[in-house]
Amino acid sequence: MTFRRIAIIGLGLLGGSIGLAIREGLPGARTTGWDRDPEVREAASRRELVHRLAETAEEAVADADLVILCVPVGAMEEAARIIAPALAPGVVVSDVGSSKRSVAEALGRALPGVTVIPAHPVAGTERSGPEAGFAALFRHRWCILTPSDDAPAEKIHALSMFWQALGAKIELMTPAHHDLVLAVTSHIPHLIAYTIVGTASDMEQVTQGEVIKYSAGGFRDFTRIAASDPTMWRDVFLNNRDAVLEMLGRFTEDLTAMQRAIRTGDGDALYRHFERTRAIRRQVIEEGQDDARPDFGRSDH
Secondary structure, eight states, X not given: OOOOEEEEEOOSHHHHHHHHHHHHXXXXXXXXXXXXXXXXXXXXXXXXXXXXXXXXXXXXXXXXXXXXXXXXXXXXXXXXXXXXXXXXXXXXXXEOOSOOHHHHHHHHHHSTTSEEOOEEEOOOOSOOXXXXXXXXXXXXXXXXXXXXXXXXXXXXXXHHHHHHHTTOEEEEOXXXXXXXXXXXXXXXXXXXXXXXXXXXXXXXXXXXXXHHHTOOHHHHHHHHHHTSOHHHHHHHHHHTHHHHHHHHHHHHHHHHHHHHHHHHTOHHHHHHHHHHHHHHHHHHHHTTSSOOSGGGGOOOO
């Protein structure tokens, strides 16, 4: 099976980018979209993020064979309950949330009897909103599917092919394993970034102006991450609480070990740790997940 009528609920960065990517990668498909924010709908219309903007969420999904919920993970269940009465028989409902166990449970409660295949395209920027979307967002990025054991194989395959048409690479995981992996690779780094930027802005001995004026490369990268959508990340931390707390405990232990090495002057321990983490960076580049050029290919000019 293939998806030809795709409804996108939520037209921010991810929803808008899906709409634009479908135009390029699936020219035979038709998209309908809806967002609860009138200003977002206006911007989506101006940028032609979808083929047709609906007046309501129910209208958007009425004849869709694939519905993608692009709303914060804390709003998934409410969004699903709104569209439930209007869903067509045989439809597949998916999402783009970055925590999967809570989303699977929420959509299961709201949509009994509907085929739900949660998904997480591991792609994004620090920008948000309909103006931020672009068609190449998912190109060469991973999209993780977390289907239930009873999800029909042909529908899992169809969703995999859909994301591949948008440029993504596909991986299947259980929701629990996804949440643990993403806690360490995405959620904890964001938590650290939010914390260090907040710490710097709160220091009385160093003015906020100096923090901004003399930001070195490392701090600049933290501020980029810390500029991410606050609603989305609030919901991520609350909905992936168990995995985040588990990984945060591991991180705290490792941070304490680093603190001990600095206090005792254990240069060998510091060097061994830095050498090991440097090797991880090389592997990230080899996997094509970042740019090897100086300053990650970005320019200050």
